[in-house]
Amino acid sequence: MTKSELIALLASRTTQLAQKDTELTVKTILDAMTTALANGQRIEIRGFGSFSLSTRSSRVGRNPRSGEQVLVPAKQVPHFKAGKELRERVDNAFLAQQNVN
Structure with a gap:
């Protein structure tokens, strides 16, 4: 959506x-x-889930075109964890769909 x-x-x-x-x-x-x-x-929406930040440490990556090594700096990335109610509703919808087929 x-x-x-x-x-x-x-x-x-x-x-x-x-x-x-x-x-x-x-x-x-x-x-x-x-x-x-x-x-x-941190953001928490009861019954839906929570959003928080995860830290990705710096690492050495490769440029796909040239193959040379590139230092990728550390960064913060958003992370979503689904709440129990959301997980159960999605799982029940999936199981119901499986039973129809």
Whole structure:
């Protein structure tokens, strides 16, 4: 699902908000999450999952064209861990799909 598909789905479910208001709401939530992660904070959404930062240490990589060694610096990357409820719902949907086939 893309961001525009999410906005369209939420707008169709919520008659009180116009499409522009729904778009602003989704953008505001995603911006707040991005800012929190950029500031090193952890985000937890009960029943859905948590976002945190993982540190990747520096390493030596290779340039695929020339084959020469390149130093890849250490960096912080976002990490998502699904919550128990989300894992169970996805697993149950998968099992139900398997039983249909």
